[in-house]
Amino acid sequence: MLSCLWIVVAFPLAGFAALALGGSRMPSRLVALVGAGTVGISAALSLALGVSFVISPPLGRQFTQTLWAWMSVPPFSPTVSLCLDPLSLVSICVILAVAFLILLYSSEFMRGEEGYARFFAYMDLFVGAMLILVLANDLVCMYLGWEGVGLCSFLLIGFWYKVPRNVAAARKAFLVTRVGDAALLAGIFLVVNNLGTLSIPEVLSRAAASWPAGSAVANAGAALFLVGAIAKSAQIPLHVWLPDAMAGPSPVSALIHAATMVTAGVYLIARLHPLFQLAPPVLFGVACVGAVTVLAGGLAALAQRDIKRILAYSTMSQIGYMFLALGVGAFSAAVFHFMVHAFFKSLLFLGAGVVIRGLNQEHDIFKMGGMRHALPGTFWAFTIGVCSLCALPLVTAGFYSKDLILSSVLSAAQGPLWLWLAGVAGAFITTLYAFRMLFAVFFGEARTRCSKGPGKNMGCALAALSLLSVIAGFCQTPRGLGSVSLFANFLAPALPHLTEQFGRRQAALSLVAAMVPVVGIMVAWTLYVHRPKALHGYEKFAALAAVHQFARAGFGFDALYEFCFVKPVAYLSRINRNDVSIAYVGAVSRVAEALHYLLSMTQTGRVRWYAAGVGIGAVILIGIGVLL
Amino acid sequence: MTTVPLSHALLLSGVLFAIGLSGVITRRNMILVLLSAEIMLNAAGLAFVAAGSRWLAPDGQIMFLFILAAAAVEVSIGLALVLRQSHLAKSLDIDAAGSMKG
Amino acid sequence: MNILFCAAAAIAIVSSIAAVSRNHAIHAILFLVVSFVSVSLVFYTLGAPFIAALEVITYAGAIMVLFMFAIMLLNLGAHAVHRERQWQPRIVWIGSGLLSLVLLAELAWTFSRNGAQTGNLPVPPAQVGLTLFGTYLLGVELASMLLLAGLVGAYYLGKRSGASVNTKGASDDDGPA
Numbered sequence: 001m002l003s004c005l006w007i008v009v010a011f012p013l014a015g016f017a018a019l020a021l022g023g024s025r026m027p028s029r030l031v032a033l034v035g036a037g038t039v040g041i042s043a044a045l046s047l048a049l050g051v052s053f054v055i056s057p058p059l060g061r062q063f064t065q066t067l068w069a070w071m072s073v074p075p076f077s078p079t080v081s082l083c084l085d086p087l088s089l090v091s092i093c094v095i096l097a098v099a100f101l102i103l104l105y106s107s108e109f110m111r112g113e114e115g116y117a118r119f120f121a122y123m124d125l126f127v128g129a130m131l132i133l134v135l136a137n138d139l140v141c142m143y144l145g146w147e148g149v150g151l152c153s154f155l156l157i158g159f160w161y162k163v164p165r166n167v168a169a170a171r172k173a174f175l176v177t178r179v180g181d182a183a184l185l186a187g188i189f190l191v192v193n194n195l196g197t198l199s200i201p202e203v204l205s206r207a208a209a210s211w212p213a214g215s216a217v218a219n220a221g222a223a224l225f226l227v228g229a230i231a232k233s234a235q236i237p238l239h240v241w242l243p244d245a246m247a248g249p250s251p252v253s254a255l256i257h258a259a260t261m262v263t264a265g266v267y268l269i270a271r272l273h274p275l276f277q278l279a280p281p282v283l284f285g286v287a288c289v290g291a292v293t294v295l296a297g298g299l300a301a302l303a304q305r306d307i308k309r310i311l312a313y314s315t316m317s318q319i320g321y322m323f324l325a326l327g328v329g330a331f332s333a334a335v336f337h338f339m340v341h342a343f344f345k346s347l348l349f350l351g352a353g354v355v356i357r358g359l360n361q362e363h364d365i366f367k368m369g370g371m372r373h374a375l376p377g378t379f380w381a382f383t384i385g386v387c388s389l390c391a392l393p394l395v396t397a398g399f400y401s402k403d404l405i406l407s408s409v410l411s412a413a414q415g416p417l418w419l420w421l422a423g424v425a426g427a428f429i430t431t432l433y434a435f436r437m438l439f440a441v442f443f444g445e446a447r448t449r450c451s452k453g454p455g456k457n458m459g460c461a462l463a464a465l466s467l468l469s470v471i472a473g474f475c476q477t478p479r480g481l482g483s484v485s486l487f488a489n490f491l492a493p494a495l496p497h498l499t500e501q502f503g504r505r506q507a508a509l510s511l512v513a514a515m516v517p518v519v520g521i522m523v524a525w526t527l528y529v530h531r532p533k534a535l536h537g538y539e540k541f542a543a544l545a546a547v548h549q550f551a552r553a554g555f556g557f558d559a560l561y562e563f564c565f566v567k568p569v570a571y572l573s574r575i576n577r578n579d580v581s582i583a584y585v586g587a588v589s590r591v592a593e594a595l596h597y598l599l600s601m602t603q604t605g606r607v608r609w610y611a612a613g614v615g616i617g618a619v620i621l622i623g624i625g626v627l628l
Numbered sequence: 629m630t631t632v633p634l635s636h637a638l639l640l641s642g643v644l645f646a647i648g649l650s651g652v653i654t655r656r657n658m659i660l661v662l663l664s665a666e667i668m669l670n671a672a673g674l675a676f677v678a679a680g681s682r683w684l685a686p687d688g689q690i691m692f693l694f695i696l697a698a699a700a701v702e703v704s705i706g707l708a709l710v711l712r713q714s715h716l717a718k719s720l721d722i723d724a725a726g727s728m729k730g
Numbered sequence: 731m732n733i734l735f736c737a738a739a740a741i742a743i744v745s746s747i748a749a750v751s752r753n754h755a756i757h758a759i760l761f762l763v764v765s766f767v768s769v770s771l772v773f774y775t776l777g778a779p780f781i782a783a784l785e786v787i788t789y790a791g792a793i794m795v796l797f798m799f800a801i802m803l804l805n806l807g808a809h810a811v812h813r814e815r816q817w818q819p820r821i822v823w824i825g826s827g828l829l830s831l832v833l834l835a836e837l838a839w840t841f842s843r844n845g846a847q848t849g850n851l852p853v854p855p856a857q858v859g860l861t862l863f864g865t866y867l868l869g870v871e872l873a874s875m876l877l878l879a880g881l882v883g884a885y886y887l888g889k890r891s892g893a894s895v896n897t898k899g900a901s902d903d904d905g906p907a
Binding site: 603604605606607608612615 | 649652653654655656661722723725726727728729
C-alpha cells in the first residue's frame with residue numbers, strides 16, 4: 001500500500017499536464033473536474049496511506065521510496081526519492097485536504113474568468129510541487145519542490161497579468177524569495193561539500209556524528225537554511241513580498257500564502273531539526289525572528305484597511321508563532337499550529353473572497369459593513385475563523401495550538417519570559433485586529449450593497465473548513481483539560497518529544513494566556529462598535545497619525561529596500577545601457593554594412609570591368625600554381 | 629623535318645590570348661570587344677591543335693572544330709544582340725549598357 | 731618548318747596587335763583576317779593541314795565577313811573614327827597592358843618548362859574524319875544542335891521589334907538581320 005506514495009505526487013502533476021496541453025479546449029466543467037478531481041483523488045489516497053501507516057507502520061516508522069537517480073557526479077548525487085514519516089504524512093494530509101477544498105471553492109469562484117483552465121493548471125502544478133517539497137528525501141529534490149512552489153506563486157500572483165501592478169507584485173515576490181533560495185542553495189552546497197551526501201536522513205546522521213554542537217560549520221549551515229526559511233515564510237526582514245502578493249485571486253491567497261507555501265520554511269526547519277539543534281545560537285535566532293514577526297505583523301495588521309492585507313499580515317504573525325515554537329525546541333507544537341492555522345486561515349481568506357466578490361471587488365473594510373444580514377452563512381464561517389485565530393478558549397482549535405506553543409515557550413532554554421510575553425502580547429493584538437476586521441465588515445450599516453452570495457461549492461468548502469477549525473484541536477489538549485496527546489505521540493519519532501513543565505506558575509500563566517483573547521474581544525467591542533468616535537479623536541494627534549501611517553506602510557521596510565537595493569541597481573542598469581558589450585554588437589553590424597558597401601562598389605555594371613576581374617582572377621590563380 | 633617545339637607553339641598561343649584579353653578590357657566599341665574575344669578563342673584553339681600535334685593524335689584538331697562551331701554561333705548571336713542594343717541605346721558604347729550596377 | 735613557324739607567328743602577333751588597336755573598325759577586321767591566315771599557316775607547320783584549311787574557310791572567311799556585314803549595317807560614318815579616337819586615349823592601355831604582361835609572364839614560365847616537341851608527321855584529314863565520326867559522334871550532334879540554336883536565336887533577335895512591325899504599315903526597315 002505504501003508503495004503508492006508516488007501516485008499521490010503524480011496525480012496533481014498529471015492534472016497540470018492535461019490542463020496545460022488541452023485545457024483551453026475543454027469545457028469549464030471538465031476543467032474543474034480534472035483540476036479539483038486529481039487533487040481530491042490524491043487527498044483520498046493520502047488519507048488511505050495515513051490509515052495504512054497507523055495500522056501497520058513500516059520499520060522505524062519511516063518509508064522511503066527511491067524513484068530514480070537524478071545524476072551522479074560524486075559527491076553530488078541527487079536522487080528522486082520520497083519519504084513518508086509521521087511529519088510528512090501529517091503535512092500531505094493537511095495540504096491535500098485544504099487544497100481540495102480550496103479548488104472546490106474556486107471552481108465556482110473563478111467561473112467565467114478568462115484563463116479558467118490556466119488557473120487550475122497552475123494550482124495543480126503548485127500542489128504537485130508542494131508535495132514534492134514535503135515528501136522529498138533528498139535535499140536537491142526538496143529544492144526542486146521549493147523552486148516549483150516559488151514559480152507557481154509567481155504565476156498565480158500575476159494571474160491577471162494584464163494589470164501591471166499584479167505583475168510587479170509577482171516579480172517582487174519572486175525576487176525576495178530568490179534571496180532565500182540562494183541562501184538555501186548555499187546551505188545545500190555546504191552540506192554536500194562537508195558531509196558528502198544529499199539524502200536527508202544521511203545528512204542528519206552524519207552531521208550529528210561529525211559536527212560538534214555550536215561549531216562554526218554547524219552554525220553556518222543552519223543559518224543559511226534559516227535565511228531560506230525566512231524568505232519563503234515571510235518573516236522579518238524578508239517579509240515585504242507577502243502583503244503585495246494579495247494581488248492574486250483569493251483562492252490563491254488562501255492556498256499559497258496562508259496554508260501551504262509560506263509554511264514551507266516551518267517544514268524545512270522541522271525536517272532538518274537535528275541540524276538546528278547542533279547550532280543553538282541559530283535556534284535562538286529562530287525564536288527571536290518569530291517573536292519579532294508576531295509583534296510586527298500584528299501591529300501592521302492593526303493599521304491596514306484592505307481586508308486581504310490584514311489577513312496577509314496576520315499570516316505573517318501566525319507563522320511567527322510557529323517560528324517561536326521551533327526556536328524553543330517545540331517542533332511538534334509548531335506543526336500542530338501549522339495544521340490548525342491552515343484550516344482557519346484559508347477559511348478566512350475564502351470568506352474574504354466571498355465578501356469581495358459580493359461587493360464587486362471592494363477591498364476596504366471601512367467601505368463594507370452590515371454583511372451579516374446579506375451573507376449570513378459567510379458571517380458564521382468568518383466568525384468561526386476569527387475566533388480560531390484569536391484562540392478563543394476551549395471551543396476553537398486555535399486555542400489548543402496556541403496554548404501548546406505558549407506553554408512550551410515557558411520551558412525554553414533562553415529568555416523564556418520575554419518570549420512568552422511577546423507571544424501573549426501578540427495574542428492580544430491578534431484579537432484586536434481580527435475583531436476590528438469582523439466588526440467593520442459584518443456589523444454596522446451597509447455602505448456598499450452586496451450583489452451575490454456564495455453558491456453550493458463555495459458554501460461546502462466554507463462549511464468543511466469551519467468544522468475543521470473547530471474540531472482539529474481536540475487531538476492535542478493540555479494537561480489540565482484531558483491531556484490528550486495523540487498528535488505529539490504520532491509525531492514522536494520524527495520530532496523530539498515536547499518537554500512540558502508542570503507547576504503552579506505554569507498553570508497560572510496558561511490561564512492568563514487563555515483569558516487574553518476574551519479581554520481582547522471586550523476591548524475591541526468597546527473601541528470599534530460601542531464608541532468608534534473615541535478612535536477618531538486620537539487621530540487628531542499628529543504623532544499618533546504618523547505612527548499609524550508608518551505601521552500601515554509596513555514599518556518602512558519597503559522604503560528601505562527601495563533605497564538600498566532597487567534604486568542603485570536601476571541606476572546602474574540605466575547608465576550601462578550603452579556599454580562595451582553593446583558597442584561590440586553594434587560594431588559587428590557596422591562592419592557587415594561596411595563590407596556590403598565595399599562589395600557593392602564592385603558591381604559597376606560595366607562589362608570591361610568584369611572582364612578585367614576575370615583576368616585578374618586568372619592571373620592570381622595561375623600565379624598560385626606557379627609559385628607553389 | 630624539324631619539328632616545332634611545343635613550348636613555342638604554346639607561347640604563341642599565350643601571346644595571342646594576352647593580346648585578345650587586353651583588347652577586351654580596353655575597347656569601348658561593342659563590336660571590337662567581340663573581335664578581341666574572337667582572338668582569344670582562336671588562341672585557345674591554337675593551344676589545342678599544338679597539344680594534339682604533340683601526341684600525333686587528331687583529338688586536338690577535333691577540339692578546334694568544336695571551338696570553331698561555338699565561335700561561329702557566338703558571333704552570330706553576339707552581333708544580333710549588338711545590333712539590337714545599338715538601336716536601343718543609339719550608341720555602340722559598351723559602358724552605356726551599365727544599368728545593372730549596384 | 732621552324733622558320734616558317736616563326737615567320738607566321740611574328741605576322742600573327744603583329745597583326746593581332748594592330749587589329750586590337752585600330753580606330754577604324756574595318757581596318758581592325760582586315761588586320762584580324764591577316765592574323766587568322768598566318769595562324770592557319772602555323773597550323774600547317776604543326777601538322778594539321780585540315781584545320782589550317784578550315785581556319786581560313788570558316789574563321790577568316792565566314793566569321794570575319796559576318797563582322798564586316800554587321801559594321802556595314804550600322805552605317806557608322808566618318809565621325810565613328812573620331813569617336814573611337816576619343817574613347818581610346820593612350821593611357822587606357824597601361825592597365826590592361828600590365829595585366830596581359832603579368833598573365834603572359836606566368837604562362838611563359840609554365841609553358842617553357844615543357845620540353846616536348848610537336849609531331850613530325852602531319853595528321854591527315856582522313857584520320858581526323860574517322861575519329862570525329864567515330865569517337866566524337868556525340869559531340870558532332872551536339873555541335874549541330876548548338877548551330878540550330880544559334881540559327882533560331884539569330885533569326886529571332888534579328889527581327890524588328892513587334893511595335894514597329896504591327897503599328898506602322900511602312901516601317902523603316904533597313905534590311906533584315
